[in-house]
Amino acid sequence: MRRFFGKIEDDFAVIEGEEFAHLKNVLRMKEGDQIVVYNKSEIEFLCKIKELKKEFALAKIEKQNICPALPKKNITLFQAVTKRDNFELIVQKAVELGVKRFVPFLSEYCSAKEFVNKKERIEKIVLGACKQCECSVPMIVENVVSFDDMLRCASKHNLLLFANEREGDNFDFLSLKNAEDIAIIVGPEGGFSEIEKEKILEINSKSVSLGKRILRSETASIVLVGMVSILSGN
Amino acid sequence: MRRFFGKIEDDFAVIEGEEFAHLKNVLRMKEGDQIVVYNKSEIEFLCKIKELKKEFALAKIEKQNICPALPKKNITLFQAVTKRDNFELIVQKAVELGVKRFVPFLSEYCSAKEFVNKKERIEKIVLGACKQCECSVPMIVENVVSFDDMLRCASKHNLLLFANEREGDNFDFLSLKNAEDIAIIVGPEGGFSEIEKEKILEINSKSVSLGKRILRSETASIVLVGMVSILSGN
Incomplete structure (x- = not known):
């Protein structure tokens, strides 16, 4: 699944800037597509894209868990x-x-x-x-x-x-x-x-x-x- | 010391082609300079440049020994x-x-x-x-x-x-x-x-x-x- 850095606001992830451009223009992702969003914390957010606006994408958080690939040492x-x-x-x-x-x-x-x-x-x-x-x-x-x-x-x-x-x-x-x-x-x-x-x-x-x-x-x-x-x- | 691939002929090493161009034009080496020559064998040849011709360099072999960096396995x-x-x-x-x-x-x-x-x-x-x-x-x-x-x-x-x-x-x-x-x-x-x-x-x-x-x-x-x-x- 594709991964993006974004902001987490309540039950939603917001993908902006270059990350949004990549999602929309390069990968041509659509509403309904599943993505993983990171906000630089230890949690990974499994989301479904809800809306593609002009400047950002809004994705609904469906599940969240500790990222399994974090360094231990x-x-x-x-x-x-x-x-x-x-x-x-x-x-x-x-x-x-x-x-x-x-x-x-x-x-x-x-x-x-x-x-x-x-x-x-x-x-x-x-x-x-x-x-x-x-x-x-x-x-x-x-x-x-x-x-x-x-x-x-x-x-x-x-x-x-x-x-x-x-x-x-x-x-x-x-x-x-x-x-x-x-x-x-x-x-x-x-x-x-x-x-x-x-x-x-x-x-x-x-x-x-x-x-x-x-x-x-x-x-x-x-x-x-x-x-x-x-x-x-x- | 600089290293070059070349041919070994009796007591001399001959550096030709791109190796010669690098020696002469890039590194601007001169007669009397010391170099190491490899001929793709396990021996490394310590040489002194004797003559810089138009197409090749001639270097006198001064010492030769088994290359210490050969892979063992x-x-x-x-x-x-x-x-x-x-x-x-x-x-x-x-x-x-x-x-x-x-x-x-x-x-x-x-x-x-x-x-x-x-x-x-x-x-x-x-x-x-x-x-x-x-x-x-x-x-x-x-x-x-x-x-x-x-x-x-x-x-x-x-x-x-x-x-x-x-x-x-x-x-x-x-x-x-x-x-x-x-x-x-x-x-x-x-x-x-x-x-x-x-x-x-x-x-x-x-x-x-x-x-x-x-x-x-x-x-x-x-x-x-x-x-x-x-x-x-x-």
Whole structure:
């Protein structure tokens, strides 16, 4: 069934703006069609379209239940800013894999220092991925922070994994099974500087190796987040 | 150090064609510069550029050793044809993650039935990814096969994993540690039909769940291949 983000008002869901345009003009949905509506809460609303107005659609709520695809664990991804295409890919995959909080940061070898946090575009990617993976609560994307601010935030997490290319240790992924709060740090295309690596290890992170081949930043991010999510039962 | 594919002739490496153009015109390398040359064998050749001719570069081999990034395990990916961008992403990531053999196939819900196996373009992606992840032997990409031919090939593997969305079982990824030969089947954007699923299960595959969220085909592929590769010690 098709999914849309909308507002809930009493027994009705209201679909407006781009979501409405997609429903009406792209999918050509009609009165009587069934849809699922998310309002960014943990509830999913099964609705039937009642009226298609000029500016919005009104749908009657027929049933509501807790969204079954909500992430169970608290996974935070501290992701260095990468080139735009890769960055957007990482954001999309992080949503699919159940990351709850996404914190972009700048480090020495970031290739995109001029990165402007295009909030609207990123939000659109997040909402699109939510609908695709059928998760009603969008991942929180923070504003870009500095490397030192990232360290301060990351140090507050009990279990902090650091994708350290070929230098990392053989991490016991089985130990993730009982972890509730997991944070992951992934560097930019150019990797971290030696000083940055030292600083990350000083805040008690676990340095994780992803094998002998050099992975691109987005590959490391998607694979490590995927493993953490699946093996922790997220 | 920069990596190039070339021919080995006695004590010299010869870099021609697009690889030469990249070396000379893009990277503007000079005589005396050090490079690593791959000839698609398991050996990597450390060379010093001796002469830049009009059509090729000649580099003297100074040292040679077994490439340290070769995959240790035999991982085969049976990947349903997806939209071009996603397909190319999957090919690139499969190389980085140490897949040895890649078999594209067509199934009922493939969105790209008109898929033409653009051998040259795919080969370019494979070689680019090899250089990026520092692996001297390129992944083998087979021609596209039918669903039934895929089943026949896949059934010959001892350990066959099938990405079965939310219907899969809780696979014990730890059991991968001692596996030498592992095959993975991933469906297209539209998933497999019920009949196809039954057929895949009949050839003794292990149905693997990747969590409660619906993953895109390329996400399922990258994450499952990544987990198999890392947890098997590939």
